[in-house]
Amino acid sequence: MAIVKVENVSFTYPNETKPILNDIHLTIEQGEFIVLIGQSGCGKSTLLRHFKREICPHGTKLGAIFYDGQKLEELLPEKAASEIGYVFQNPDNQIVTDKVWHELAFGLESLGVDEQTIRRRVAEMANFFGIQKWFHQKTTELSGGQKQLLNLASVMVMQPKLLLLDEPTSQLDPIAAMEFIQTLNRLNKELGITIILIEHRLEEVLPIADRVLIMEEGKLLFDGQPREIIKALPANHTMISALPSATKMYHFLNCEGPIPLTIREGQKWLVTKQFDLHKAHQLPTASEAQSIVVLEAKDVAFRYEKTANDIVHHLNLQVKRQELLSIVGGNGTGKSTVLSLLAGLQKPYRGKILLFDKALKSYRNKELYQNHLTLLPQDPKTLFVQKTVKLELEDMAKFHKVSEAKVAEMLEQFQLTSLLERHPYDLSGGEQQKLALAKLLLMEPEIMLLDEPTKGLDAHAKEELAAILKNLQAQGMTIIMVTHDIEFSAQHSNRCALLFDGNIVSEAEPRAFYSGNNFYTTAANRIARGIIDGVIICDDVVMLCEKN
Structure with a gap:
């Protein structure tokens, strides 16, 4: 019925x-x-x-x-x-x-x-x-x-x-x-x-x-x-890129027979393949960032109320120029609070936060937020103040004296041209994320803090976002990203860190970071574990198979 x-x-x-x-x-x-x-x-x-x-x-x-x-x-x-x-x-x-x-x-x-x-x-x-x-x-x-x-x-x-x-x-x-x-x-x-x-x-x-x-x-x-x-x-x-990892591996390798859909089916399918694991076929690691530290937290502690428990304590973190650092962890562990502290929106009661070797609290707001850093919040709607997409970007461009050509470039880059007259609240979740990011990039910050930037984005939009972030890095921008998107973090970060109980408990480049976890890891790693060491994305398996 x-x-x-x-x-x-x-x-x-x-x-x-x-x-x-x-x-x-x-x-x-x-x-x-x-x-x-x-x-x-x-x-x-x-x-x-x-x-x-x-x-x-x-x-x-x-x-x-x-x-x-x-x-x-x-x-x-x-x-x-x-x-x-x-x-x-x-x-x-x-x-x-x-x-x-x-x-x-x-x-x-x-x-x-x-x-x-x-x-x-x-x-x-x-x-x-x-x-x-x-x-x-x-x-x-x-x-x-x-x-x-x-x-x-x-x-x-x-x-x-x-x-x-x-x-x-x-x-x-x-x-x-x-x-x-x-x-x-x-x-x-x-x-x-x-x-x-x-x-x-x-x-x-x-x-x-x-x-x-x-x-x-x-x-x-x-x-x-x-x-x-x-x-x-x-x-x-x-939409192929949105499919489960086992199905994507099957597709990209032009396989025949039953189509694997789950982790278990992917493991059974993968174990039947033969690999030449010669040293020349070692999987690549993420490129290292520059050695210059642009933002640093030293033994930082923070609580929202004097009598409450610490949300962040003994936080120590160094962020290097031009790197993309992703911070992962469970809900309620303090990831968004850490971003607020690094952005100067919250003040620690103990410890120091340094921006370019200078205390963050010593910067005036105009200097800090117009010249150095910006934050994309978890809810992008908090950034919207106008009735149309067009007015949102024109308003920001006017305030920061950005050319019309730059606005047009942002519209094209984030595929917002067809939405100019749409109210920001009528956009889909993914489109709101794009608009918010485009609006902030008009400020041309040196450091960008992103709170769940892939939320609401489909797989293709994530690939487009990754290309934009890579381009920004190449131009000198440093990016700190809080995310639950393990796959995106594994594929595009220079370094990953795990936040637990208010502080960083582990950090490493993506392949080393995700290879040792059971749940905070990628589907490709769970499929290949025990069959091929070090795999964290589908492309790793495809590369090894093609080389064989």
């Missing part, structure tokens, strides 16, 4: 002529697990928001969407609110109360459900999601993973039949992301809930999906089973 039916749906945002959705036809059966993928700006989030009428975007819509055999617009408010659940990309955007227990009960209270039923359902969900230990905590004290789990539980307490999720793991560390996706799998398999998930982490979600939908320029390009993607797409299609 079809739970969702989409008939001839097209949609155009205000002040635009080109539709973002173009004649979509789609039927989703009850109990299916659907993964929706595609490049940033292809219309994924717009389509998903159309299934939840309370957050349906403003614009011109043609066609019809049916839920449970009834037009979406004709559903009773109680049915629409309770049976169709939505989980946003940013955990903080969905939490509305100050306590965990109240957040769980809030939706049911809004529907006027009786107290006894609320208590029973809240207790059940708290047990299912393992929330008992932090049931009475303040929502502001939760880690990113806990907040997103709370958001999911708050939706599930309403007992929905359809669950919509827009990149729910984009701000979660690798371990929290895996646990979240496993929870979704349980909800689908044990409760029969229909799930439509937008996700760029395909390594974990494709093996549990029933169907995959690929969107391209507002249309459905592919609708089928995960293993069929590689056969349906052209050999050089941009």
Whole structure:
């Protein structure tokens, strides 16, 4: 039985002529697990928001969407609110109360459900999601993973039949992301809930999906089973780079037979191959940065309140000119706080931060932020103050006396030309990241601090971002990046550092750093471990096979 039916749906945002959705036809059966993928700006989030009428975007819509055999617009408010659940990309955007227990009960209270039923359902969900230990905590004290789990539980307490999720793991560390996706799998398999998930982490979600939908320029390009993607797409299609590592290895080596999808299948497939591991075939290491230290933290400690515990303590870190340093670690370990300290937005109560061998606190704000460094925050929307993309960049260019040619270059480089009249809040998550980064680069800083820069970006957009960052490094820029994107960090960093318990516990060049970890490592490393030493990206395996 079809739970969702989409008939001839097209949609155009205000002040635009080109539709973002173009004649979509789609039927989703009850109990299916659907993964929706595609490049940033292809219309994924717009389509998903159309299934939840309370957050349906403003614009011109043609066609019809049916839920449970009834037009979406004709559903009773109680049915629409309770049976169709939505989980946003940013955990903080969905939490509305100050306590965990109240957040769980809030939706049911809004529907006027009786107290006894609320208590029973809240207790059940708290047990299912393992929330008992932090049931009475303040929502502001939760880690990113806990907040997103709370958001999911708050939706599930309403007992929905359809669950919509827009990149729910984009701000979660690798371990929290895996646990979240496993929870979704349980909800689908044990409760029969229909799930439509937008996700760029395909390594974990494709093996549990029933169907995959690929969107391209507002249309459905592919609708089928995960293993069929590689056969349906052209050999050089941009979505190939988004596929799981085992599948990419199989594709790039022109293999035949069963297509591996999981880590285990990749290991079984790889062990059948023969390799010539001659010393001449040693895998390359990341190039070393210059020896000049441009930013340094010396025994830094920081806490948000005098009586609270330290968020950062005994932090020692040196950043060298023209390097790309990536800092990884779990949610709540203090990574974003470290960036704020290095940017001078927070002041340590102990220790020193030096910029070009001079105390950071001695710089005047104008000198510091217009001449030396800038920070891309985790939520790019905090940088937007204008009504259109065009005005955002023109405003920044005018303030920093940047030429129109430079603005045009940024628009072209980040592929924002077609979005000039779009409101920044109407952009997809990936497009917002691009706009925020383009805006900051107009300042031409010497040091750029990036907090989750690949959040919301598809695989192709990440490759474009990597090329931009490499170009900036070549021009002399130093980049410090906090990220949960292990694959991006492994492929493009000069040095990686692990933050745990408020300080750096390990740092090394990417191949040495990721080869020794079980969870904070790449899928390629997990596949090749014990078969080929030192592999951290798919290209390593492809290179060795081709040389053989």
